[in-house]
Amino acid sequence: MERSVAVVAYDDAELLDIACVTTTLATANDRGADPAYAVRLLTPGGRAVTCRPGLRLDAHEALERRVGEVDTLIVAGGYGHERAAADEVVLAHVRRLARNARRVASVCTGASVLAAAGLLDGHRATTHWFFAGGLARAHPAVTVDPDPIFVRDGSVATSAGVTSALDLTLSFVEEDHGAALARGVARSLVTYLQRPGTQAQMSVHVAAPPPADDVVRAVVDHVAGHLDDDLGAAALADRAGVSQRHLTRLFRAHLGRSPGEHVRRARTEAAAHLLATTDLPLPRVAARCGFGSTETLRTAFLRAYGTTPSEHRRAFVTSRVTSRVTSRVTSH
Template sequence: MPSVDRPVVVVAYDDAELLDISCLTSTFSTAGDVGADPTYAVTLLTPGARTITCRPGLRLEAHAALEQHTAAVDTLVVAGGLGSPAAAADPVLVAHVRRLARDARRVASVCTGAQVLAAAGLLDGRRATTHWRFAGDLARAHPAVDVDPDPIFVRDGRVATSAGVTSALDLALSFVDEDHGPVVARRVARALVTYLQRPGTQAQMSVHVAAPAPGDDVVRRVVDHVAGHLDVDLGAAALADRAGVSERHLTRLFRAHLGRTPAEYVRRARTEAAAQLCAGTDVPLARVAARCGFRSTETMRTAFLDVYGRTPSEHRRAFVTAR
């Protein structure tokens, strides 16, 4: 029988996001089913061992009280959810998270659980992420934290933070990979029918969904043209000519409605399209580059390094399905 000596503690509270919690518990539990040795023992802690209410009114029973937990902790994870501001403002909860984190090998948060870690001072001087919608709030409330809203999770030393909800699955899989290697991690991913094990550098949101639909007809027409014609001339002059406006005016519109210049938008759109082809097909990289409008595989490689922090070949290998 496998030995159990990796205690995982998940901290939750009223209005925590159930998916934040279940992605963690299911991943660690499944690891033991597919050959992880040692296995994980997961404990759900809440203030006062109270049963908590998660959306939409589902009630979740705790294993024990946060204040009374004195056993060893290997990995400490704070869940996120709509109740996170209240949790981060609770000095007792924050103090006990800080206490448990002191001797834990790893400390992590999911989604807005980063607010609790930040309130405990555990993110000061570190790079961190959270759900893209709340990244600005975290940065304003905690200027000592280097908030990056883009990745699905960030590791900075022994502290990890992840983006919204299902990114908890990616973070937990990365912990299983670290503890037991990629073979076991891929077995877990396969058992959970999440056949792609996404790396932390993957962006939370693509340019196609990160911002609201452009409120300007000119911007909308140009964006639609870019999406369907990545392999043609999409320079500022060509796009402005197509839109019937000056390059300066088009740039002003793009900055106002999308927060990017036309050139930045086109480069990101091409990179994301190429990433999808690399992840989901065996199309040669030279053809991927041409199909997505890159002048060469080298310019595509540079774009990948800027957006994903790795080459197209490395990106493709990361998305190989478990066999």
């Protein structure tokens, strides 16, 4: 008995979005996945699709003609996602296949197809950071989180840009066949051993150029270097020499978030980095990053990443240990 996996593609789909999924599952088969994955590429009309940069990819069968239950349905992303999300035939058959699938997933901008089909309503989801704002505006019933590299919300999973599909697919392999096989697949692909889904796509400190406004830039720099200081709205406004209301207007105009939201995000990212790279106990991490208590840190983590600080640390510790073991084995 095989696990049926249907990957949906369309013209201007991203080839790497597709290959990250199909190659990972094929490698799992090579390493003894039982039951094995039966992967089929579905396209509208069963036609070959053109992927960037002009490469043609043949389909296994037509999306419209696929019958029977599908274990896992995955929609690829790419610059053709808007046309695919506006194609009622594509949406109807994605809904039909999703109805009885055990898992439904998307890669990158494939989330817009799932959202247009109504499959993300009421769910937390992610997509490529560049397209996250547009997805949120177009589909207010979806809770779009632009930070994680992938999000799993019940039976629905969404991944961020391009190569994050490797991490999501490795999580499927681990769920289906255990951590040992997932590690073996990661080694075969010479890839990082499954980054946790909580890992951010981009840090708040590098996601965009420095703010053009001198006041905002000075406050942002102060926050980054003084996370354990008083960074309340009144203190920041006083430091900037403007009113709280004016500072909030400047932050929203230049960063798209309030000063308080920026501070919380900066503190949470700093804590995530410390948890992943040091052995500092949670109380010290919380204090260093400006959280009043470990419970406040925990609340911030749950809100930002959907996991606890301890779970985040365990995921990275496991990855570091396994990587060291793999390196020793390989070197000998």
